[in-house]
């Protein structure tokens with residue numbers, strides 16, 4: 001998969017806030033009933049929005065406040081609401097981390113990028129390396 005191809009298609013714009021974006025983000029769909037995580041899309045995000053979708057990591061590395069401010073600004077919510085969203089997402093992430101997940105790739109992505117079949121063929125993975133990619 002070409003990072004530059006994705007960047008060009010997005011015209012260097014963040015898929016969320018439409019600001020300048022240069023970071024490539026994988027979007028996963030989680031089938032909790034069957035423990036299957038499916039790569040459904042790659043999209044370009046700005047640094048701020050990318051921190052929001054990985055807020056647990058942002059908090060871990062000291063950028064939690066900036067990520068929370070960005071989340072609140074984007075959604076027109078107050079910090080209390082933003083923190084509630086974060087807490088719910090972290091609870092869901094912790095719950096999902098208790099299981100072993102299989103990986104899949106959405107058919108349109110697989111047709112366009114056959115090399116992604118390697119993901120499916122790999123052994124089941126833990127979500128510990130792939131925290132949830134949720135955006136409010």
Ligand SMILES: [Zn+2]
Pocket residue numbers: 014015016017018019021045046047048049050
């Ligand atoms: Zn953005």
